[in-house]
Amino acid sequence: MTARPLLLRLPPWLRPLLRPLLDPARRYRHARLIHSVRVALGLLASIALTTGMDIPHGEWASITLLVVVGGLQHQGNIRRKAAERALGTLIGAGAGLAIILQQSWLQAPLLSYALIAVACAVCAYHAIGKGGYIALLSAITIFIVAGHGENAIADGLWRTADVLIGIAVALLFSFALPLHATYTWRHKLAEALRSCARMQTAIALDADLDAAALQRAMTLQGSLLVALRGLMPSVAKETNIPMAQLESIQHGLRVCISLLEVLAAVRPRQEGAEDGAEDGAAVRAQLVATARRMQSMLIGMARALVHGVPARLAARGGAVPAMPALSGPWAGYLSLTQRLECEFAQVREALAATAGQWNL
Helix, strand or coil: CCCCHHHHHCCCHHHHHHHHHHHHHHHHHHHHHHHHHHHHHHHHHHHHHHCCCCCCHHHHHHHHHHHHHHHCCCHHHHHHHHHHHHHHHHHHHHHHHHHHHHHHCCHHHHHHHHHHHHHHHHHHHHHHHCHHHHHHHHHHHHHHHHCCCCCCCCHHHHHCCCCCCCCCCCCEEECCCECHHHHHHHHHHHHHHHHHHHHHHHHHCCCCCCCHHHHHHHHHHHHHHHHHHHHHHHHHHHHHHHHHHHHHHHHHHHHHHHHHHHHHHCCCCCCCCCCCHHHHHHHHHHHHHHHHHHHHHHHHHHHHHCCCCCHHHHCCCCCCCCCCCCCCHHHHHHHHHHHHHHHHHHHHHHHHHHHHCCCC
């Protein structure tokens, strides 16, 4: 559900108060503040719950909340970490309780130390690679529950309960004003598209393109691609968009950025120097028309992502027009420009096909 329909259902006097909290764009801009307030409120709730119910070792619930939600602001990440934390807790708690039981039965501390070392060695073996977080948490939970094997069985059970309480509180507060990774993905993708629009216009219309400015723009695009890549797993969980479709959008954007870099390198610097006056005029007209067309397309895509208006992704003007038949240095450049426009059009189509899912 988007923020706008929810606002419309609220009483008129309440809408101005809640609009800043329900607006996705504002939640994206103030994500750090919202996250810090949410963590503080979660900790207060955890302390109140464990203290009010007089649960022993209640500090472990607060520690678990920080582990699960402290460094993760996006709902998709929090749910994944909570599931991994719960699984690791159950595995570690089971092993820790087994160690406590054998200690109380056999009274053999050296055996307990050996079992703890073997269990942690197994966890360390699996901590490198897929599922490493679960394995690491299993080892940590063994010590939380069993200590060095001398803890009472009741303490072990209470500490296990504390960890599970912390997970539950973390999940509860993750659903309060959720900070979706999808919002960040949309804004960063929009920023990348706007940067592409500026680069393409500069390359097409500026014969003396500043190499340093181009290098800065390419560095920015590289950092945005890395950030988008890191957000994709959480976006897939939040929106149910298959990773293959997100990969297609990412791949299309990467191809477009590469083409822009190539165009900047191969663009002839003297328009009409090797062509007749008529061909030179045709080239200039084509460059201006293409730059305007692509800028309109890219800015429309960026606004659709930021403001949640999929109608801006509709194709305008039909198919990409054919380039004029030229020979000489401009022929290859204009061919690559047409390829770039087609690639951007494919990215737009991919965004339009998934708009119903990412437009939360």
